Amino acid sequence: MPKVSVKVKWGKEMYPDVEVNTDDEPVVFKAQIFALTGVQPERQKVVCKGVTLRDDSWANFKLSNNALVLVMGSKEEDVPAAPAEQTRFVEDMNEAELASALDLPEGLINLGNTCYMNATVQCLKTVPELRNALLNYDKSSGGGTAGGLTAALSETMRALESGGAGACAAAAARLLHALHAAAPRLAERGAGGQLAQQDASECWAEIVRALTMRLPIAPEPDSKSLVEQYFGGTLDVELVCSEADEPPTKSTESFLQLSCFISQDVKYLQSGLRSKMAEQITKMSETLGRDAVYTKTSKISRLPAYLTVQFVRFYFKEKESINAKILKDVKFPLDLDVYELCTPELQERLTPMRNKFKELEDASIESSLNTKNKNHGDGKKDSKRKAILPYWFSEDIGSNNSGYYRLQAVLTHRGRSSSSGHYVAWVSRGDSWLRCDDETVTPVTEEEVLKLSGGGDWHCAYLLLYGPKILEIPQEDDEEPMVTDVTDEPAGDPPTALA
Template sequence: MPKVSVKVKWGKEMYPDVEVNTDDEPVLFKAQIFALTGVQPERQKVVCKGVTLRDDSWANFKLTNNALVLVMGSKEEDVPAAPVEQTRFVEDMNEAELATALDLPEGLINLGNTCYMNATVQCLKTVPELRNALLNYDASSGGGTAGGLTAALSETMRALEGGGAGACAAAAARLLQALHAAAPRLAERGAGGQLAQQDASECWTEIVRALRMRLPIAPAPDSKSLIEQYFGGTLDVELVCSEADEPPTRTSETFLQLSCFISQDVKYLQSGLRSKMAEQITKMSETLGRDAVYTKTSKISRLPAYLTVQFVRFYYKEKESINAKILKDVKFPLELDVYELCSPELQERLTPMRTKFKELEDASIETSGNSKNKNHGDSKKDSRRKTIVPYWFENDVGSNNSGYYRLQAVLTHRGRSSSSGHYVAWVARGDSWLRCDDDSVAPVPEDEVLKLSGGGDWHCAYLLLYGPKILEIPEEEEEEPMVTDAPEPAGNPPTALA
């Protein structure tokens, strides 16, 4: 009988009728205890009949109905309240007080080397179309391990929307269990039995793969996936043999993220992306009957609304048998323009929207210049209503129609190998930024985000998530009525990004 009802005693507190499912991993029970007591799982010692519960197994820990479970461990010390209420300045607040004062979102507790999962979820949560699709996901729709992972992520999104620390802890435990079921290699344990640190990029890939299968745009077998619609791009690829007079080979490839390979010459994200678009490869030549060198040239023919970029920072070091890390400083921008990486045909299609951005920028500069010639009292912010122009092509919702992007999430790693260290998510919220370090969420200035480019033992950017740059035009300057009638993306209008 895997499900039992037990009594949990912590200090002087008694919690009766706590339902435990021993088919779940013990970490889920510890998350339940955290929800009841506020004691972090790593600070808990859980005992029943003299036997201590391990993190990885229920072995010898026998639970029966109405059994008494003792919990030892203290909550992290709270800052004592002042005897007289005083004005509290932001600089003097601890993180818990900041979270309340600034209405900060919830974080996800670390269940034992699960920072890679927590950081991935916080980054993906910044995509409104994906977040809304998960909030409305039917968890009873099945779908095997992919369906289980999607359902668990849906529960996690709901908990993060205001479910409280207890709900987030329980959701994180179920998400971890579903992730292990979908990708057993992520459930590896260290020599001491604790969960091993995993690669955040692998976790990102597994979650996106599951969502690609379980989040169709419409309820039809051949419908396009929401992931393909908003995260998927297309490349026009040309192969030219450098050693024989062969006709060029042209193909089309799809991608869900771009890679920035780090070499000695790469100092900026754009140059790293550009070098990957023109590279030398070796493949079999039918003309020569042997391997030959080919020049592979790629151009983007379809830009997704949300562009994921991975810094290829890890490589396998055979001598130490670890994935060692490249710490090199590679700068990345808050605003990214990928026009030069696109095919000539796509560049032509991007031009009209790029022209609109340029016209608005010129008008803004002119207005700013005129305001300097007026009294200070007249230099008020433009309060006119504005029309948000769709960021996608009219016949391709979920695309990017300008080539302009804004950075909205950075997943970083601190440490020397992918199997150790710590992962953190840094996410944009309006005009400000938040650092999501497991269950600790705190505001950070924008310039701190730009310092995540690497070069030392501080956090290095590993995955970047760029969203579409939004064009807002004052209503009386809007010249194309079709803009206001354009269809909105499934689940959420683009205003959520503004």
């Protein structure tokens, strides 16, 4: 009997008719208790008939209908409530009050070293096309462990949109259960039996893999997935042997993210990406009959709308048997231009939209100067409506047609090893930024985000998510609203999530 209804007693409080599904991991039940009592799962001691509930197993913890479950544990220290008449200033508010006052979104509870999962979800949530697809996902469609993980992520997105803290806690617990089913290596436990910290990049890759399988654009079996459409790019690769006179070998490779390798010379993201595009590798030479050195040159031939970049900060340290961390400061920009990394053919196709951006920038500067001279700083602003131009090529929705990107999420790590420390998501919301530190969400500035470049024990950027830079052009009041393409070809149907 996997589902039972029990009574939960915490101190003087009694909560009757709490439904428990023992097919879920015990952390799901603890998340339910958190939603009822406010006691964090790691602070809970859950007892029934003298047996204490473990985090990883229901063994020996037998539940039956109407069983009495005792919960011991206290909430974290709360800031005393101010008198009703007293004015509350932002500087004096605690994090919960600040979230309420500023209408901040919900966070995700840490179920015990699950910050890597929470940060990954918050970053992916910033992609509107992906978020909408998950909100509309048919959870009854099956699909094995990949389908279970996608369904759990769909439930989590719904909870984050409008579910409240209790629903978010339960959804996070189910997502963790589904993630462990899809990737058992992420369910490893430490010597004390607690969940071990995991690498956020591995979690990101596992979730993206499941979404690639379960979110097709069309019902046809061979249709491209939504992930491939909006996150996938292609590289034109050329291999030239440095030790023999061989004809160059040309091929095409697909990618869902780019890597920025960190060396002594790399101080900026752009230089790290460039170095990866021209590298020396060793491979078997058919001409020489042995391994030889080749120069591998890569150029991007298809840019995705959303560009994921990983800082390769971890390496295996044999002496300590840990994935040690490179703390070096590597600057990254809010606005990224990848034009120089593209093939000549793609560069030519990018030029029309890039010219549009340049024309708008020049017109904006000229208009600003004219307005200042005419009005002598009277504070009047241009009230013209704006028309949005598509960021994709008309025949390739989900691509990027300018090479310009805007940073929209940063996943950071604080600590010295990928198997320890703490992960946090920093996400853009309109013109502002939010820090999503598990269940705590607080506003931050762009300056604080740019300080996440590394160089010490503070949070270091590990994964960057760039979205397409949107071009908005002024439109006269008597003009019809337009969304148009920069080519002479008819524009494709816009994604449903584009606003």
